[in-house]
Amino acid sequence: MTAQKSSAPLGNVFPPNAEWLAKWREDAIEPDLPIIDPHHHLWERSDHRYLMSDLLDDTNSGHQVVATVFVECMAMYRADGPPELRPVGETEFVNGTAAMSASSAYGPTRLCAGIVGFADLTLGERVRPVLEAHIRAGGGRFRGIRHAAGWDASEQIRNSHTNPPQGLLRDAAFRAGFAQLAPLGLSFDAWLYHPQLGDLVDLARAFPGTTIILDHVGGPLGYGPYAGKADETFAGWSQSIRALSGCPNVVVKLGGLGMRLGVFDFHKREAPVSSEVLAAAWKPWIDTCIEAFSPERCMYESNFPVDKVTCSYAVLWNAFKRLASGASAAEKTALFSGTARRVYRL
Numbered sequence: 001m002t003a004q005k006s007s008a009p010l011g012n013v014f015p016p017n018a019e020w021l022a023k024w025r026e027d028a029i030e031p032d033l034p035i036i037d038p039h040h041h042l043w044e045r046s047d048h049r050y051l052m053s054d055l056l057d058d059t060n061s062g063h064q065v066v067a068t069v070f071v072e073c074m075a076m077y078r079a080d081g082p083p084e085l086r087p088v089g090e091t092e093f094v095n096g097t098a099a100m101s102a103s104s105a106y107g108p109t110r111l112c113a114g115i116v117g118f119a120d121l122t123l124g125e126r127v128r129p130v131l132e133a134h135i136r137a138g139g140g141r142f143r144g145i146r147h148a149a150g151w152d153a154s155e156q157i158r159n160s161h162t163n164p165p166q167g168l169l170r171d172a173a174f175r176a177g178f179a180q181l182a183p184l185g186l187s188f189d190a191w192l193y194h195p196q197l198g199d200l201v202d203l204a205r206a207f208p209g210t211t212i213i214l215d216h217v218g219g220p221l222g223y224g225p226y227a228g229k230a231d232e233t234f235a236g237w238s239q240s241i242r243a244l245s246g247c248p249n250v251v252v253k254l255g256g257l258g259m260r261l262g263v264f265d266f267h268k269r270e271a272p273v274s275s276e277v278l279a280a281a282w283k284p285w286i287d288t289c290i291e292a293f294s295p296e297r298c299m300y301e302s303n304f305p306v307d308k309v310t311c312s313y314a315v316l317w318n319a320f321k322r323l324a325s326g327a328s329a330a331e332k333t334a335l336f337s338g339t340a341r342r343v344y345r346l
Contacts, residue, residue, distance in 0.1 A: 014260055015048035016308035024272040026314055028062030029321045033332065035065045038114075038340035039215065039253055039301035041073040042094060050305040052097050052111065058304055058313035059109050066337065069114035069344050070094045071189060071215075072146050074161055084130050087118045091137040098141055114143045114344035116189050118162070121147045121177030128180045135184065143344050144187035146215070147174070152193055156224030158261075160191060169199040178207060187211040187343065193219040194233060197240035204247035211249055213343060216256025216303060217285055218244075222263030230263045238288050245292035251343055252289050254320070254335070255301035257282050258310030267309045275318035278311060286323050295327065295334040299343070 037059070043050055059065040078089035098112035115138050119130040135142045148160030149168040168174055169192070181188055190200050190212055197218050204212050220237050222230060244250055257264060264281060266273050290298050300320045304313060311319070324332055340346065 013048075013306055014309050016305055021272055021308070021312050024274065024315065025312070026275055026318050028314055029275075029318045031062055032064055033321065034337045035063055035317065036067045036069070036113075036299075036337040036340040036346065037065055037302045037304075038069040038213075038299050038344060039071050039255065040068055040304045041075070041306065042070060042097060042112075043073055043075040048305070052100065052106070054305070055111060056106060056109070058302075058308075059111070060107065061312065061314040063314065063317045065109050067110040067113040067341075067346055069116065069143070069340065069346075070097075070112040071116045072118040074118070084120055084123060084127070085133055088130070088133045088137050091115055091117045091134050091142060095137060095139045095141060099139065110346075113141060113346050115141045116144045116146050116187075117142065118147060119145050119177070121145065121180075122168075122171065122173045124173045124176035125180065127177040128184075131180060131184055131186060135186075142186075144189060144211075144213075145181060146189035146191060148191040149196060149199070150191055150193050150219060152195065152221070152224075154225045157193070157221065157226075167199065169196070169203045175203070175206065178203070178210065182207070182210040187213060189213045189215055191215040191219065193221050194237045194240065195221075197237070197244060200250075201240070201244050201247065204244065204250050208247070208249050211251070211343060212247075214244065214250060214252040216259070216301075217241075217252060217254060217289055219256070219261075220263050220285070221261060222265075223261055226263075233263060234284065237285075241288055242292050245297075250293075251297040251299065251339060252293050253301040253303075254286050254289055254298050255316075256303045256307065257285060258307030258316070259303070260309055264310070266311070272311050272315065275311070275315045275322055278315070278319040279322035282319065283323060290335075295331040296339060298335055299339040300324075300335055 075090050076093035078086040094112050101111035117134045148162045149164045150160035
């Protein structure tokens, strides 16, 4: 592997602007459609807080969100102890939130019903005790690992928050750690950038017995050297998505297109755009994934609060419902709750 490029943790994440978001509001479309949100975060940072009450404000904004899945974001790591075990603190923290939600004292939504944490898979076989510690700390809710692999040769592109080296998914030590997941019944959330999708295809083929969830439709980049090249990016990305869909152990999360690192710049507008505008813009990317993978291998996600720089929670799910307007009842069930329920065993 090559030397690591420096990158600030969570450097691509920006706090949402509540005053700006309030300039556009919508009532929920199809408010009775059950939703499992399979991708959100919780954190308290120096510049932004998104904890249980903040998540509830969003999930209670008009849509019927029945459950959620938390995905790692370097929150509440232990301050001491063996470095490889410090991320278990995040699982302990999130499981506490899940236990509070499970009391029904905060409403019917089961927050953090599934938990995806971080473990350094480059530890190889030595990662197994870390995985077992996460499982214990998760109180029956721990479902898998995300070891973010986002890397690009350009100095303008920030690496993922785990600061991975080039070629992480092909590294022998990483794969030795990855091999520990399936025996423990754990899945792998893959976060990477669109030029790296070929690496994920190779990984999925090498480990056909491990469930892999592709986050954020494969991370299409739209800044730095990729700025103004959306058509070129889409062409290469769509070819890779179709190749990846040939791996039956892979499913894909439909979302993440509101991030500031992507190909859209709605966050720069004077006011937020409507769900109708978002749906029209996102349609080629979402439709390509659904056509390649089928609804049974796709799930809509919020990626909140990261995508909250573009729109509110209510508007986001309205956009998804507009995109799914032509789907059958069975297909809608899969896209909005069924796939997430099955994959994360909720």
